[in-house]
Structures are given as structure tokens and as C-alpha cells.
Amino acid sequence: MSVKLKALLKSPWVFHISTGSCNNCDIEVLDCLTPRFDIERFGILLAGSIKHADLLLVTGSGNRKSMEIVKKLYEQAPKPCLVVAIGECALSRGMFIHSYNCPVPVDKVIPVDVYIPGCPPKPEAIIAGLVKLIEKVKGTLKKKGK
Amino acid sequence: MKRGDVLENINQRFKEEIIDVIDKSSTRVYIEIKPCSLVKVAKYVFEELGARFNIASGLDVRSHMEILYHFIFEEINLLISFRVKLDRAKPEIDSLTPIFEAANWIEREIYEMLGVKFKGHPDLRKLFLSDDWPDGVHPLRCDYKEWDRKAIRDRGV
Numbered sequence: 692m693s694v695k696l697k698a699l700l701k702s703p704w705v706f707h708i709s710t711g712s713c714n715n716c717d718i719e720v721l722d723c724l725t726p727r728f729d730i731e732r733f734g735i736l737l738a739g740s741i742k743h744a745d746l747l748l749v750t751g752s753g754n755r756k757s758m759e760i761v762k763k764l765y766e767q768a769p770k771p772c773l774v775v776a777i778g779e780c781a782l783s784r785g786m787f788i789h790s791y792n793c794p795v796p797v798d799k800v801i802p803v804d805v806y807i808p809g810c811p812p813k814p815e816a817i818i819a820g821l822v823k824l825i826e827k828v829k830g831t832l833k834k835k836g837k
Numbered sequence: 838m839k840r841g842d843v844l845e846n847i848n849q850r851f852k853e854e855i856i857d858v859i860d861k862s863s864t865r866v867y868i869e870i871k872p873c874s875l876v877k878v879a880k881y882v883f884e885e886l887g888a889r890f891n892i893a894s895g896l897d898v899r900s901h902m903e904i905l906y907h908f909i910f911e912e913i914n915l916l917i918s919f920r921v922k923l924d925r926a927k928p929e930i931d932s933l934t935p936i937f938e939a940a941n942w943i944e945r946e947i948y949e950m951l952g953v954k955f956k957g958h959p960d961l962r963k964l965f966l967s968d969d970w971p972d973g974v975h976p977l978r979c980d981y982k983e984w985d986r987k988a989i990r991d992r993g994v
Contacts, residue, residue, distance in 0.1 A: 788991075
């Protein structure tokens with residue numbers, strides 16, 4: 692693990708991108724960040740700009756227009772940058788898979804590290820996903836059955 | 838002005854232009870008019886009767902194209918929808934944007950989604966679709982076919 696990545700995991704700052712979601716996933720993300728679920732106890736803090744972020748939270752089905760912007764945002768993010776896809780739409784476009792405006796899923800445009808399914812995923816699921824991401828990068832993620 | 842007066846006024850004035858009147862409920866009336874007389878009717882309803890232009894909606898119903906122009910009379914809680922039926926092969930209608938600016942964007946949206954051409958619209962270009970969207974492809978038409986060869990339509994499992 693590089694020094695940069697190690698430093699990043701102490702307190703990953705997140706930036707939240709909605710690529711045309713119905714706002715339900717965004718509400719759950721907001722729920723995570725606010726005191727009830729308080730994701731800040733893992734050091735995760737919402738960043739105001741993509742240029743300060745280490746972690747991208749992507750929600751939504753990925754419109755033709757917004758995916759161009761996501762691509763640009765990902766290029767602006769300081770590397771190493773980890774990407775978390777939240778919700779069924781960001782994973783596989785959910786019910787919008789045959790929509791004229793959603794040609795490709797998010798993970799064909801930018802590399803995704805963690806997928807959190809659900810419509811919307813509960814805040815607990817998002818926390819579990821982010822903890823798993825940290826474990827995965829540290830290399831301490833336990834394989835199933837071991 | 839009462840509900841009856843409004844309907845009477847419109848009926849009286851546009852006897853030739855009205856094809857059909859459907860009195861759906863106490864707050865909702867559908868009036869089918871000839872496409873060529875739309876501007877006249879809209880101008881009268883908007884300027885003389887003081888209705889508010891709410892929105893227009895476009896439909897593709899296989900046999901023809903249809904646009905509904907919804908006008909609201911707020912004091913008497915009445916919504917009148919003017920329905921025009923257009924030819925599917927060459928859908929064209931006069932624009933209402935010169936009368937009220939509120940029709941500008943909805944006409945642009947109907948233009949890109951259904952391909953209805955609005956004659957006299959000052960700025961008829963795409964509104965929501967992306968810039969690389971091909972001309973002449975309208976996604977909400979019945980006969981829309983996938984044009985993007987790079988599109989992935991399976992879940993990859």
C-alpha cells in the first residue's frame with residue numbers, strides 16, 4: 692500500500708455526485724453524514740470540492756449529459772481516488788436499463804471500487820460498504836468462509 | 838365570470854374551429870380544435886379571458902400526434918385542455934411563443950422528444966438531450982429504435 696493511500700484511509704474526504712438519481716440515495720447519503728448515523732466517526736468528512744476529495748460517492752443512473760461531467764470530475768480528483776457506487780441505479784441502472792438516456796452503467800465510465808446495492812440502500816449498508824472499502828484497501832478484508 | 842360563461846364564450850366565438858367538447862368533470866374540460874386555429878383560440882383565452890397557460894403535453898398515439906394545451910382559470914378552478922391532432926408523417930403546428938413566453942421551453946421539449954415542428958418558434962433547438970444526440974431521432978415516438986451502438990442493455994451477470 693502506498694503512503695498516499697495509507698494517509699488517505701485515516702480520514703477519507705468524500706465528494707457526493709448525483710448522476711440523475713431520484714434523490715432517494717442522496718437522502719440516505721445525507722443521513723449517513725448527519726449525527727444520527729455519524730459516519731464521521733470513521734474519519735469520513737464531506738468535502739466541498741472534488742479537488743479536496745479522496746472518495747467519490749456516485750448515485751444515479753448515469754445520464755448521457757451527467758456522465759460527461761462525472762468523467763471530468765473524476766479527472767479533476769487527486770489520485771489515488773476511490774469510487775463508491777451507491778444504489779441500484781449506479782450499479783446497473785435498475786429500472787432505467789432500457790432508457791434512451793442511460794446507455795452505459797457508471798462502472799464502464801469510471802473505475803468503481805465498491806458497489807452498495809439497494810433502492811435506496813440503508814445508511815447501515817452504506818456504512819458497511821465504506822468500512823469494507825477501507826478494509827479492502829488495507830488488505831485486511833476477510834474472505835468469505837475463512 | 839362563471840364556468841358556464843367561459844365555456845359559452847369559447848363555444849360562441851369559435852363555432853367553426855371546435856371539433857369536439859368533452860365535459861369531463863366540474864373542473865376539467867377537453868376541447869378539441871382544428872390545428873390551424875390554435876393561435877387564435879390561445880390568444881383569446883389568454884388575453885381576453887385571462888387564463889393562465891399551465892403546460893402543454895404531447896402524445897404519440899400511433900394514429901396521430903396529439904398536443905394538449907392546458908389553460909387554468911384560477912378564480913373559478915377550471916382547467917381547459919385544448920387538444921389538437923396532428924398528422925404523424927409531418928407533425929407541424931404554429932408556435933405559441935410569440936403570445937406568451939411560457940410556451941418556449943415546453944415547445945422545445947416536445948420538439949426534441951416527439952419531433953413536432955413549431956412554426957414561428959424563435960429558438961427551436963434541443964433542450965434536454967445531450968449534444969451528441971443525432972438529429973431526426975425522437976426518443977418518445979412509438980417507432981423509436983436504439984441508435985447508439987455502444988449502449989449496453991444487459992446487467993453483465
